[in-house]
Amino acid sequence: MTERQASAPSAWGESFTITPSDIEFINNLLLEEGVPLSSEAMAQALVQERLRQEARRRANLTASQKIYQPKNRYQANDDLVFPALGLARGKVISVRPGHNPDLGGFEVIRVRMDESDREFAANLAIHKLNDIPLETISGTEDLNAEEVMDRWGSGVAETIEKELEKQEEFVRIAGRWFPRSLVVPISPGHLNLAEAVLDVAGGGPLPTQALLEHIEMPKGINPRLASFSLEYALQEDERFDEVGPSGVVMWFLKRLEPDGVRNPPALLNYRPIAYAPSQLPEWFQELEREIEDEWGSASPPKQDEEQVTLTLTFPHWKVGTLPLTPRLARLFPTAYQAPRIRFEFADAQTQRIFPGWVVRPHRYVFGLADWIVEKGLLPGAYVRVRQGQQSGQVVLEAATRRPTREWIRTASVDGDGRLKFTMQKLSVGFEYDELMVMAVANLADVDRSIARYAHERDWLPRLVVEVFRELAKLNPQSTVHSRTLYSAVNVVRRLPPGPLMAELASRPYFDHVGDLYYRFEESRWVEAR
Amino acid sequence: MNPPIRTSRLFRPTLETRLHIDYDWWSRNDREWRVYLASHLCQEHRAVLEVQPAEEQIDWVQADTGEVRQVDSIQHALITHCSQQPGYISPQTSLVDAVFRVFLANDNTPMTIRDLAERTGRPAETILRTLGGTHVYKGLRPVLAGS
Numbered sequence: 001m002t003e004r005q006a007s008a009p010s011a012w013g014e015s016f017t018i019t020p021s022d023i024e025f026i027n028n029l030l031l032e033e034g035v036p037l038s039s040e041a042m043a044q045a046l047v048q049e050r051l052r053q054e055a056r057r058r059a060n061l062t063a064s065q066k067i068y069q070p071k072n073r074y075q076a077n078d079d080l081v082f083p084a085l086g087l088a089r090g091k092v093i094s095v096r097p098g099h100n101p102d103l104g105g106f107e108v109i110r111v112r113m114d115e116s117d118r119e120f121a122a123n124l125a126i127h128k129l130n131d132i133p134l135e136t137i138s139g140t141e142d143l144n145a146e147e148v149m150d151r152w153g154s155g156v157a158e159t160i161e162k163e164l165e166k167q168e169e170f171v172r173i174a175g176r177w178f179p180r181s182l183v184v185p186i187s188p189g190h191l192n193l194a195e196a197v198l199d200v201a202g203g204g205p206l207p208t209q210a211l212l213e214h215i216e217m218p219k220g221i222n223p224r225l226a227s228f229s230l231e232y233a234l235q236e237d238e239r240f241d242e243v244g245p246s247g248v249v250m251w252f253l254k255r256l257e258p259d260g261v262r263n264p265p266a267l268l269n270y271r272p273i274a275y276a277p278s279q280l281p282e283w284f285q286e287l288e289r290e291i292e293d294e295w296g297s298a299s300p301p302k303q304d305e306e307q308v309t310l311t312l313t314f315p316h317w318k319v320g321t322l323p324l325t326p327r328l329a330r331l332f333p334t335a336y337q338a339p340r341i342r343f344e345f346a347d348a349q350t351q352r353i354f355p356g357w358v359v360r361p362h363r364y365v366f367g368l369a370d371w372i373v374e375k376g377l378l379p380g381a382y383v384r385v386r387q388g389q390q391s392g393q394v395v396l397e398a399a400t401r402r403p404t405r406e407w408i409r410t411a412s413v414d415g416d417g418r419l420k421f422t423m424q425k426l427s428v429g430f431e432y433d434e435l436m437v438m439a440v441a442n443l444a445d446v447d448r449s450i451a452r453y454a455h456e457r458d459w460l461p462r463l464v465v466e467v468f469r470e471l472a473k474l475n476p477q478s479t480v481h482s483r484t485l486y487s488a489v490n491v492v493r494r495l496p497p498g499p500l501m502a503e504l505a506s507r508p509y510f511d512h513v514g515d516l517y518y519r520f521e522e523s524r525w526v527e528a529r
Numbered sequence: 530m531n532p533p534i535r536t537s538r539l540f541r542p543t544l545e546t547r548l549h550i551d552y553d554w555w556s557r558n559d560r561e562w563r564v565y566l567a568s569h570l571c572q573e574h575r576a577v578l579e580v581q582p583a584e585e586q587i588d589w590v591q592a593d594t595g596e597v598r599q600v601d602s603i604q605h606a607l608i609t610h611c612s613q614q615p616g617y618i619s620p621q622t623s624l625v626d627a628v629f630r631v632f633l634a635n636d637n638t639p640m641t642i643r644d645l646a647e648r649t650g651r652p653a654e655t656i657l658r659t660l661g662g663t664h665v666y667k668g669l670r671p672v673l674a675g676s
């Protein structure tokens with residue numbers, strides 16, 4: 001118990017901490033309940049317990065004394081505490097008969113409080129202080145459990161969660177906790193059976209209950225505890241993956257998960273590059289906001305945003321993924337712990353349902369490869385994403401339109417594995433970002449180029465210069481927009497805008513000519529070499 | 530009647546200042562206290578007072594704390610009966626009397642000037658000017674820290 005009063009706001013804000021006695025209380029709570037509890041449920045119980053403790057503490061102040069209530073009789077030298085007067089204390093110095101025709105017989109006690117004497121009724125059968133529980137008659141401004149939970153409940157739950165994560169004696173599954181020692185043992189045979197059930201279901205996803213139906217658990221076990229115990233055993237077994245969104249436990253066989261879910265595609269792999277954000281030009285933030293790279297600086301999502309339109313970049317286009325940016329993450333199912341979450345995509349035009357996966361640690365959403373091909377999209381195409389009518393479903397919409405033939409920037413690869421760009425007339429049936437749109441002449445050639453740059457030391461400046469110079473050939477002013485450069489560089493190496501802009505800002509041979517356009521100064525480059 | 534006493538010059542009441550009846554102020558004006566109190570009695574208790582002097586002391590028990598205060602029969606009648614009657618505070622009641630009657634009815638629980646305005650139907654600014662000034666009327670005074 002902290003020294004702060006639990007009934008005071010200061011006990012629950014940022015200063016709220018978990019003590020060893022709180023941990024003991026939580027342990028006892030779980031033992032008594034006999035079933036796993038969520039952090040929120042434990043927070044509620046802990047708040048109530050702390051308020052009860054304080055009430056007991058207040059009462060204990062008077063354990064050697066007496067709590068004043070009008071119905072009781074007192075005698076001289078009794079030490080009293082008056083909860084209705086802010087726990088003021090006093091000593092009875094005399095008792096006399098009370099006189100009030102309306103009240104009948106009662107007594108009046110004279111009490112010395114500090115330096116003054118005051119009189120109180122005693123042996124009075126009817127008075128409202130007689131009917132109020134002792135815990136609640138001290139102070140009308142005190143907080144109750146409901147108020148505490150309304151105002152600070154999520155913070156209390158979060159603090160409990162952080163503390164329990166440090167405690168080895170607790171285990172957590174999908175946001176619920178239980179003492180490790182009380183988890184029912186699950187045999188290898190049970191787990192093999194679970195694997196077989198998932199195998200038959202194509203890997204999953206299946207809820208725990210569906211697995212339990214095939215597993216005979218010892219009799220007399222609380223069904224919730226049986227479910228939790230199986231979930232814990234499955235979680236600890238590498239064959240199984242928990243893929244449910246927050247609050248829902250669903251299981252999948254890892255070996256049957258798509259390769260792009262188990263192993264992050266190499267094209268999406270970004271190895272952080274050190275750069276000094278402070279040296280970046282002031283318009284950099286504008287560029288970051290426009291590009292919205294999953295490895296860039298996150299801009300806070302708007303709370304009321306129901307649909308997000310994003311531009312498909314080459315790496316995501318090639319492997320059939322979407323970047324898990326903060327704005328997009330709001331629209332996809334999330335989870336307490338599960339790194340991979342299985343959900344359903346729905347095509348806005350055809351209503352076709354197909355599986356998708358949120359891969360949280362690597363910041364992408366997998367499962368769009370066939371859809372991208374079906375829609376005939378290219379890198380640079382706009383894709384609209386919104387939540388579906390059904391819980392956990394995400395609607396995808398390609399911004400398609402009647403096809404027309406248009407000049408499109410097209411990447412190819414020369415004999416040395418270097419990227420080249422030309423303008424080619426292609427049939428395009430979708431809306432796109434003119435600065436980022438890009439076709440690829442031959443994907444196998446691009447793989448060759450990717451391999452070349454992957455093995456180069458000091459690849460960043462060389463890649464940026466090579467790609468920039470190629471892009472500059474596509475227009476008479478020889479200027480290149482930052483977004484176009486970002487889009488093209490990402491064909492062969494995953495690179496968020498930060499390091500790319502740092503390269504443009506720090507090299508003397510790149511000149512900013514305005515509106516995020518740059519020009520390459522050949523002479524300065526020669527000098528720099 | 531004795532001249533009203535002055536409050537502290539340093540204290541400046543606002544609409545949020547709480548007032549109450551200062552019984553110490555009245556203790557120095559015993560006769561007038563009873564006369565003034567009697568003026569607030571309802572017709573029924575005025576009739577009783579004419580035949581039965583108000584010398585009897587009654588132990589009046591506060592509802593919130595159980596504290597006992599000795600009051601005479603006039604006060605007792607006012608608190609338990611007269612102040613509960615309809616028309617106890619009316620537009621014809623003077624401002625000072627109206628505020629005084631509010632405190633008689635609520636067991637002298639301090640109230641802000643803003644709340645008193647709502648309860649009596651008088652403008653808060655008028656109550657502030659009247660009872661927040663340097664003169665004390667009928668023992669109605671701001672509750673000062675420590676009082």
